[in-house]
Amino acid sequence: MFLRGKVNLLAALLLLALPIFALPAGAAAAALSGRVVVIDPGHGGNDPGGVNPELGLHEKYVNLAVARRLQRMLMDAGAMALLTHNDTETAELSAGGLKLPYFSLRRRAALANAAAADAFISIHTNCFPNPRRRGAEVFYHPGSAKGALLAAAIREQLAGIAGGEGCTCRAASYYVLNQTAMPAVLVELGYLTCASEAARLLDTAYQERLARAIFLGISRYFQAEAAPALANGGLRPRHKAQLAIVIDDFAGATKNGTRAFFALGKPLTFAVMPNFPDSASIAQRAVRQGYQVLVHLPMEPFRGKASHLGPGTIYVHLSDAEIEQRVHRAIASVPGAVGINNHMGSRATSDARVMRAVLRAVKAHGMFFLDSRTTDRSVACDVAAELGVPCGKRDYFLDNVNNIGYIKEQLREAARLAQKRGSAVAIGHVGTTGANTARAIREMIPELEAQGIEFVYLSNIIFQQQRSMTGER
Known part of the structure; x- marks a missing residue:
């Protein structure tokens, strides 16, 4: 060169x-x-x-x-x-x-x-x-x-x-x-x-x-x-359909698919569970290798095993001050994170008071929020709009069925939505489905890119949506 x-x-x-x-x-x-x-x-x-x-x-x-x-x-x-x-x-x-x-x-x-x-x-x-x-x-x-x-x-x-x-x-x-x-x-x-x-x-x-x-x-x-x-007219800026893939549940234990996700080499976003001994090291490794990092904040669900939540969970009975402190501690334990998404959390994301406390802390750190949409009753993005916090929503879960063929079809569905709307957000997981999800993504990358799909960080989509809503260019 x-x-x-x-x-x-x-x-x-x-x-x-x-x-x-x-x-x-x-x-x-x-x-x-x-x-x-x-x-x-x-x-x-x-x-x-x-x-x-x-x-x-x-x-x-x-x-x-x-x-x-x-x-x-x-x-x-x-x-x-x-x-x-x-x-x-x-x-x-x-x-x-x-x-x-x-x-x-x-x-x-x-x-x-x-x-x-x-x-x-x-x-x-x-x-x-x-x-x-x-x-x-x-x-x-x-x-x-x-x-x-x-x-x-x-x-x-x-x-x-x-x-x-x-x-x-x-x-x-x-x-x-x-x-x-x-x-x-x-x-x-x-x-x-x-x-x-x-x-x-x-x-x-x-x-x-x-x-x-x-x-x-x-x-x-x-x-x-x-x-x-x-x-010379030889290159025109193309507005490609953008797909952000978020992988949840990093940290807390050795989980299937972790190594395979780190090897993908595309602009993926990794959501790291906070407050575990390996939270910081996983986050730092991800940032160093060019992946975007979120805090995967555990939040109270309507149903689900308490053992799946993890330390520092946001419960609806907590005071505003305690909720904000828990969010601050979670962020401190995941260095390099630029945003937050909810882990479980159907009950908490449906509670406007709880979400105001969470999002005040998110705003204090200059971060954005991704609503994983574990319930249709979520008010997360409505409250975020009130507070001026950038917020996006999950469109597809990739691996709620642990089958490579199913995961690939979910990726195709997400790609079709991105082509129709301009962008889409899909969530997968390390752990039980991790190996199949990582393999499906790896094998689908050539097919999706051939269709004009551009893999992007989650922040690209959330901030573009924010600019569109406010009329910025």
């Missing part, structure tokens, strides 16, 4: 500026949908990176915080976004305490190459002896024209939030840029050694702005890549 020779940055910037503003709204989504982006949070594990001793601030924490935000944004836009690491997800307890892992640069580059990524983004924070040195910087491989285009697009967006310091962009021969076989950039977010900039880098709102700027740069790069074909 690399083009050797001198890169003309001015030409790169002009190319980025020409057609992007005229592209239709659907082109941006089409440009990111299905793309694979590997995000490398610089340093991590037992390597803290740069350190600001006065603030006790380690670079690796800023890098990872921005990387996780960027991953969420890319996933919400339909890209498969993979982290090279999640810092402590492989930490081990030893006699001397917590033993942090080491993430080699070779491993990071190898992950991106094995994933056949469309872009590689390495995120760092700078240090320098002069405390007045500040500002973001973007680097690309000196022999990569596409890398220069990607760097220029990101630089332009970062320059808009740099508080007057601007943002430089230049070639550099860093290891991860040399060893990755796709357009790659290394972004230095700012300087920890500058007191005012270090304070900004600690601000979560500023971290969100940095992630948004990098996201917009990546988006514009892919739009520019598609622009010549659009201008």
Whole structure:
């Protein structure tokens, strides 16, 4: 993918500026949908990176915080976004305490190459002896024209939030840029050694702005890549029928199908049971491998075995305060989750008071809610609309009959609904039906994609529906 020779940055910037503003709204989504982006949070594990001793601030924490935000944004836009690491997800307890892992640069580059990524983004924070040195910087491989285009697009967006310091962009021969076989950039977010900039880098709102700027740069790069074909009529943004598949019941025990679901490699959404010893590790593994994660919140049913609910269940007799606290604890136990769906819960989702308490907590975390529709009496999305919480509904259960032929036919039904309506949401499960459900999905992927079905994260559908309801574009 690399083009050797001198890169003309001015030409790169002009190319980025020409057609992007005229592209239709659907082109941006089409440009990111299905793309694979590997995000490398610089340093991590037992390597803290740069350190600001006065603030006790380690670079690796800023890098990872921005990387996780960027991953969420890319996933919400339909890209498969993979982290090279999640810092402590492989930490081990030893006699001397917590033993942090080491993430080699070779491993990071190898992950991106094995994933056949469309872009590689390495995120760092700078240090320098002069405390007045500040500002973001973007680097690309000196022999990569596409890398220069990607760097220029990101630089332009970062320059808009740099508080007057601007943002430089230049070639550099860093290891991860040399060893990755796709357009790659290394972004230095700012300087920890500058007191005012270090304070900004600690601000979560500023971290969100940095992630948004990098996201917009990546988006514009892919739009520019598609622009010549659009201008010649060779590529038109297609509004594919979208299918989101949610797999419920991860964590709590070793369950059939878990390994097979993780191997599918499509934009699936995994709902993880909270408050179990392995809840966090399952969620972190899913996020690291590019799957979207929900909290699969146990809620009281009209009927069903109490043993199937799990810890921290939302019961209708609980006070509002206790319900909200249980939701907060559940979210804390599933790191990386972007939304919540109900596990069982027919009684709880039918109770408006209970759902208001649940959804207040959901809103406080900036999450969305998926009504699994375990009862026709559910008021979840009605209450969500009152509170301004994005909410979607399940259309099909895939595996309420544990038979591969049945599951495949449910997938076809979901696909037909998606083609008719534009999108559909289907739920399957690990556990008793897990092996058959994973196999059915794997075998049906070529058939459904040949029909124009696009597999997407649940958030893509929920937020598109939200924009449609509010008239946003």
